[in-house]
């Protein structure tokens with residue numbers, strides 16, 4: 001093929017991709033063939049709001065109408081008192097917006113109900129990953145890369161210094177620390193997100209240790225949703241008589257989204273679990289484990305390569321850096 005025809009194919013491709021316009025002034029908003037979508041951001045005139053999951057930073061602009069989310073996300077949001085007339089979908093089932101505009105969700109592997117949104121229009125496919133984890137955990141199946149023309153991918157850890165150890169290794173270290181702490185007569189406690197990380201820690205203890213888990217009220221509320229959707233977690237709420245009794249006695253693990261004084265004479269040792277622990281010291285904690293609900297750098301690269309998009313946009317965290325790394329690999333990419 002001569003250079004001129006390569007050029008014109010590229011030009012046609014750009015024209016095709018330009019069916020999707022990014023409305024930069026409004027958080028993440030796109031015009032797809034005349035229909036406006038906002039992704040985890042504030043609605044604009046007649047837009048459809050797509051909510052990828054129920055973490056609070058993704059729902060602070062949650063609208064009551066013209067919203068699409070998964071059934072699980074809706075159920076979690078209702079359990080914490082949010083109300084709205086939302087459209088809910090199951091993974092893999094398409095929703096027809098217009099004759100030539102269809103949307104569906106696939107798991108993003110991040111938390112219960114978390115979605116990647118896939119928009120198909122006129123032979124063009126746009127994928128928005130939301131918060132993404134491609135690795136399997138004890139409670140969530142890793143996200144499968146989806147083929148795309150335009151890919152909008154989160155890049156929280158899109159920098160090569162963020163490479164996490166294997167989950168098995170992190171799990172082993174957590175189990176060791178719990179045993180050591182219990183054996184020294186203290187209570188191991190975790191301060192983690194009430195949605196996602198808490199349930200992974202509970203399941204880890206259920207699977208490998210014979211120690212009861214006591215959880216804060218907010219963790220209990222969300223864990224109840226995991227049970228409802230088929231994850232039989234075992235724990236006691238701090239608000240139950242039994243939970244309080246076990247905690248007083250002190251032979252247990254405590255899981256909460258905030259650090260509080262526990263009603264026990266035993267000393268509490270606090271740990272945190274976050275991907276940032278690979279880089280930063282959490283000196284106010286006794287322990288920090290690099291357990292993340294996001295993909296690390298290698299995971300993000302793997303996703304992009306398997307999705308084989310013509311154009312990538314990166315958002316959150318190391319958006320500029322991650323785009324630069326993709327461009328170096330010959331992938332057309334820019335930060336949003």
Ligand SMILES: [Zn+2]
Nearest residue numbers: 053055110131
């Ligand atoms: Zn999240």
